[in-house]
Amino acid sequence: MNNRAIMSLVFIGILLTGISQVGSVSAADQELAKQYAPVLYFVEGEKCFPVNVSYALENSYLYENGNPSPLSTTPTSALLSTLTTDNYFLDNQQGTVAVGDNGIENDYQSKMASQGYTIYANVDSVNNIIQYWFFYAFNGGDLNRHEGDWEMVQVVLSGGQPSEVMFSQHYAGQKATWEQVEKDGDHVKVYVAKGSHANYIKPYSGKVGLASDTVGDNGRILRSTDYTIEVLTTQPWLTFGGRWGWTGVDQSTTAQTALLGEAGPNGPKFREGGIMWQPRSWADGLQPANDILFLLEWLVYNFLLLFILVTVVSLLAIAFLVYRRKKKxxxxxxxxxxxxxxxxxxxxxxNILCIIVIIMTVVALFLPWYIVTVNISIPGSQQSGSFNAVTIDGMNGVQIRLPNHNGPVPLGTFAVPFYLIIGISLLFLVLSTIGVSQSKKLGKKYVLRGVRLLFPFIFILLFILMVASVIPMVSPPNIQDYPGMSDAVNAISAAPFSGQYTIQTTEAPGGLMLLSWGFGIGAYLLLFAGILLIMAGLMELTAHEQFFEERNPVVVDAEKKK
Structure with a gap:
């Protein structure tokens, strides 16, 4: 056998050995990924579920940023693998990101049965971490709307056993120990937010923390037997550096959609600038879960039930007091x-002032209490965009989100329906006046309730004054502060009643973000209502009037004996 033949046999042997090793590694990764695959709990009414990226390829055109003509009307994984920069995007032709346009969601729903469910796994044997990536056809959350959605959960192994779990939530996430999460054997339970697909630890999460999400366990449940697991490193499209959803028809629109959070996300290898593809680095920047937060989330999630129970008990107590007052x-x-x-x-x-106060307060519950609005203007763009950075009102509680390179970043939410608390307090005010015979006693009740009506305005004022110190504390470490935002937040704290501040955008030359803020009419109505009720109370206190003659208890007893 000559040397050439020997070398050929050696080469073929090495090639076959390499192929065998790759196959065995993939098989091992597949088995490990399946062992710890999550159980996904969705909310009733969810329209999109984890799907193979082939759905996006089959329904999208491929564009280069700034070029209105498609680069390809039939993009393939092989083509995407050659485009490693952020200059490209896929645009699903079944719909748009416009509010009210449900074309993409409806199209996915019609094809869901044939598409099935797919989850992509990235097994990092060096760090002993398994990442589970989920691709959704559309993000229809309350925070923003965009085509395509990539979310992720990762399980950390220590000594061959799971020790930690990390959950992606919008632009950040949360981490928890294996003992803190809910499990089904080796499978962590993940509660997926409706529309936004953020991943949460508990079924009652989402109303306290970064963003106001709707989470629950009353919808579809996907177990490892319900979906296909594919190893990410075998996917040709993994090196695609562009976005998996529309970003705009030209450079100006692209810059604007990014700031408004309407641009499609980058893929797994490039999410958040690539930090999510580095499991340890991403995990280090996440906020750890704690039992106090779980308790607070549970209380807020069950607020309505608890509120009803407290209200019923209070009403029974008032009814008993009224009964005693009537008998006596x-x-x-x-x-x-x-x-x-x-x-x-x-x-x-x-009393007339008190009735006016009740009407003013009811109206105030449905009006904004405090708003910080961000108006974005990009030269060359056909229209400007805006979103509310801070909203405080009686219906939705407190929500904070600040501009960032990839769209509004949620920094805090406390979704408590204040309208219920204040509304029931008005009812208690009316009920507490039953059978009060003296204006002096009535005046004390008015003054006390009037002081309470001042609390919302005072609390909002104190919160805005402290917002410059609060924002840095709640900002996740892995979110880069937008240039100029720190100065804008300081400006809001320095002039809480109203003001404006302009920030130069970094996405497009000449682009501006104008922040406008101030108390809403709802807060001022509550303030004036509280002052009027205190005035009403003082008038009753100084009137020294008797509304009616109280019956003498001795006479009442004597009448009963007869």
Whole structure:
């Protein structure tokens, strides 16, 4: 056998050995990924589920940024593998990101049965970490809307056993120990937010923390037997550096959509500048879960039930007090003492003011209390865009999100329906006046309730004054501060009642972000309502009037004996 033949046999042997090793590594990775594959819990009404990226390729055109003509109308994985920069994007032709356009979601729904469910696994044997990546056809969350959505959960192994789990949530995430998460054997339970597909640890999470998400376990459940697991490192498209959704028809629009959070996301290898593809580095920047946060989330999630229970108990207590008052002294001819209005005397004016306060407060519950609006203007763009960076109101509580290179970043939410608390307090105010015979006693109740109505305005003012110190504390370490945002936040704290501040954008030359802020009409109505109710109370206190003659308990007892 000559040397050439020997070398050929050696080469073929090495090649076959390499192929065998690759196959065995993939098989081992597949088995390990399957062993710890998550159980996904979705909310009832969710429209998109983890799908193979082939859905996006089959329904999208491929574009180069700034070029309105498609680079390809039939993109393939092989073509995507050659485009390693962020200058390209896929645009699903079944719909747009416009509010009310559900074309992509509807198209996916019609094809869901044939598409099945797919999860992509990245097994990092060096760090002993398994990443599970989920691709969704569309992100229809409350925070923003964009084509395509990549989310991820990773499981850390120590000594061959799971020790930690990390959950992606919008532009950051949360990490927890294996003991803190809910499990089904070796499979961690993941609660997926409706629309946004952020991943949470508990079914009652999402209403306290970074963003206000709707999470639950009342919808579809996907177990490892329900979906296909594919190893990411075998996917040709993994090196695609572009975005998996529309970003704009020209450079100006591209810059604007990025700031508004309407641009499609980068793929697994490039998410958050590539930091998510580095499991340890990404994990180091996440906020750790804690039992106090779990308790707070549970309380907020079950707020309505708890509130109803407390309200029922309080109503029973008031009913008992009213019953005792009736048996002892009677309730008077008009029963509710704020209805004693008979002319232009002092007590009548006080009661009229109280009724006005109730009407003002009810109106205030449905109006904004505080707003920080960001208006984005990019030269060359056909229209400007805007979003609310800070909103505080009676319906949705507190929500904070600040501009970033990839769209509005959620920094905090406390989704408590304040309208219920204040609304029931008004009811208690009315009920507490039943059978009150003296204006002095009624005045004390008015003053006390009036002071309470001042609390929302005072709390908002204190919060805005401290926001410059609060924002750095709640900002995740792996989110880069947008240039100029720190100065803007300081400007808001320095002039909390109203103001404006302009930031130069880094995405497009000449682009501007104008921040406008101030108390909403709802907050001022609550403030004036509180002051008026205190005034009403003072008028009742100084009126020294008797609404009706109380029955003598001795006479009442004597009448009963007869």
């Amino acid at each position: 002294h009677g309730l008077g001819p008009r029963v509710i003492s704020m209805l004693y209005i008979d002319g232009s005397n002092q007590k009548s004016i006080g």
